[in-house]
Amino acid sequence: MIWKRIATNRNSFNTTHRYYESMPYSFTYDLTKLPREFFKDLAKLVDKRNLHRKLSGFLELSVRKFGVDKLLGIQLEDAISIVEDLVDLQIKNLVHEEDYKKAKVKILFVPHCCRKYMDWRCKAEFDPDLSSFFCNHCSPDCFANHATELAEASGYTVFILPGGSCIKKIFELIKCDAVSGIACPEEIKLGISVAESQGLAVRGIPLTKNGCAVVTFNLESLKEALT
Numbered sequence: 704m705i706w707k708r709i710a711t712n713r714n715s716f717n718t719t720h721r722y723y724e725s726m727p728y729s730f731t732y733d734l735t736k737l738p739r740e741f742f743k744d745l746a747k748l749v750d751k752r753n754l755h756r757k758l759s760g761f762l763e764l765s766v767r768k769f770g771v772d773k774l775l776g777i778q779l780e781d782a783i784s785i786v787e788d789l790v791d792l793q794i795k796n797l798v799h800e801e802d803y804k805k806a807k808v809k810i811l812f813v814p815h816c817c818r819k820y821m822d823w824r825c826k827a828e829f830d831p832d833l834s835s836f837f838c839n840h841c842s843p844d845c846f847a848n849h850a851t852e853l854a855e856a857s858g859y860t861v862f863i864l865p866g867g868s869c870i871k872k873i874f875e876l877i878k879c880d881a882v883s884g885i886a887c888p889e890e891i892k893l894g895i896s897v898a899e900s901q902g903l904a905v906r907g908i909p910l911t912k913n914g915c916a917v918v919t920f921n922l923e924s925l926k927e928a929l930t
C-alpha cells in the first residue's frame with residue numbers, strides 16, 4: 704500500500720455524535736420502487752443526445768411520464784430534484800469511468816448511517832484524526848460491514864463517515880488516485896466537486912433509501928462500482 708491509515712488516539716464511537724450532520728434532503732425517499740436501470744439508461748440517453756442544455760425540461764417530462772413522484776410517494780418537485788441529481792451523478796460516473804478504471808489507489812466513503820447500529824452496539828472504532836469509523840464486523844447483516852468487506856477485498860481502504868465535511872480532512876492526510884462514495888445524490892455531488900478539485904477520479908453510488916438511520920444501497924451496484 705502506498706499510504707497507511709493513520710490510527711492514533713482512537714476514541715469510542717459514542718464520543719462522536721458531535722460530528723453527525725443532518726441529512727441534506729428535507730424529505731425521505733425509497734428508490735427500490737423504481738426499476739434499477741432507469742437512471743442509468745436515462746443518463747446514457749442524455750449523454751448520447753447531448754441533452755445537457757435541455758435537461759431541466761426533459762427530466763421533468765421523464766418524471767411525469769414515468770410517474771416517479773407517485774411511485775416514490777413524494778412531491779413532483781422533489782422527484783424532479785432527485786432525478787436531476789441522479790442523472791448528474793450518472794453522467795459524472797460516465798465522464799470519470801476510464802480514469803477510474805486506470806486508478807491504482809482507491810478509497811471508499813460510506814455514510815455512518817448505514818451501520819446496523821448507531822449506538823454502543825456498533826463496535827466500529829472511531830479515528831478522530833480522520834474523523835472516520837472503521838468497521839469491526841460485529842454484525843453480518845450490517846450494510847457498512849458489507850461495503851467494507853466488498854471494498855477491502857478489491858483493495859480499497861474504507862472510511863465510514865459521520866458527515867461529508869470530513870472528506871477534505873481525509874484528502875489532506877491520505878493519498879489516493881480515485882474515490883468512490885455512497886451517499887444521497889445531493890451529498891455525492893458535493894463530494895464529487897471536492898474530489899475533482901483534488902484531481903481525483905470519482906464514482907458515486909447513490910443510496911436507495913435515505914434518512915437519518917439504517918439507510919440502504921444496492922449491493923450489486925456497489926460491486927459493479929468497485930470494479
Ligand code: SF4
Binds near residue numbers: 820826838846
Ligand atoms: S458491522 Fe461494523 S459498522 Fe456495522 S454495527 Fe458492527 S462494527 Fe458497526
